[in-house]
Amino acid sequence: MSYEFQPDDIQILRLLQQDARLTTKEIADKLGKSVTPVYERIKRLEREEVISKYVAILNKTKIDKSLIGFMQVHLKEHSRGMLIAFKEQACKFREVMECYHMSGAADYLLKIALRDMNEYNIFLLNKLSTLPNIQTVQTFFVISEGKVETAYPLSLAAVENKGRQKGENRQQDLDRSGI
Numbered sequence: 152m153s154y155e156f157q158p159d160d161i162q163i164l165r166l167l168q169q170d171a172r173l174t175t176k177e178i179a180d181k182l183g184k185s186v187t188p189v190y191e192r193i194k195r196l197e198r199e200e201v202i203s204k205y206v207a208i209l210n211k212t213k214i215d216k217s218l219i220g221f222m223q224v225h226l227k228e229h230s231r232g233m234l235i236a237f238k239e240q241a242c243k244f245r246e247v248m249e250c251y252h253m254s255g256a257a258d259y260l261l262k263i264a265l266r267d268m269n270e271y272n273i274f275l276l277n278k279l280s281t282l283p284n285i286q287t288v289q290t291f292f293v294i295s296e297g298k299v300e301t302a303y304p305l306s307l308a309a310v311e312n313k314g315r316q317k318g319e320n321r322q323q324d325l326d327r328s329g330i
Contacts, residue, residue: 154201159184161305163192164201168302171205208301216264218271219293222279223257225286233284234258240282246274257289 154160159182166178173181179189196202211217226237234252241261242250249262265271271290279288 154196154199156305157192158307159189159192160196160201161307163189164196164305165302167193167202167205168305211264215266218265218267220263220265220271221291221293222259222261222263223289223291224259224261224279225256225288226258226284227286228284229258237282237284241279244274244278246270246278263290 162182163178166173166181175190175193176186178193179186182189193202211219224237224241226233237259238250238252241247241259246263246265247261248264249260251260252258253260263271263274265274275288275290279285
């Protein structure tokens, strides 16, 4: 079930996606609101799991993980159990940053972060290739990044249009009822 956003929710989420360390007071000041309603909205967004967690985004070169790769994994068998087993096993590897079950040619797409090609070789030979049911693996390495965005685009216009439509629907209901 999707969450019904209010315009303030969108503004709060935009701010938190850019800087999760903002205090409630700083957010309230930026929105021209008082602290208590902003605090309550944030708590509601957390309770409804719109905000699932707060994280620090690290500079991968500073932590020696500058080799980024995307691995297309093709499985031999596609039974429910085999798909789930692969996902569970692949997600246990610390090198795997993201794991997606895909439509199309590949069954899974893994994003991996490694120090260098030697670490990739060790990961491929000693970890990933030991999993059962793998047919083929093809890895694509990032040469340069064009865009890396962690913030989801949020549309204030969509919320306002939805609210306007609800208002129009209420008015239409009132018109039909003769009120």
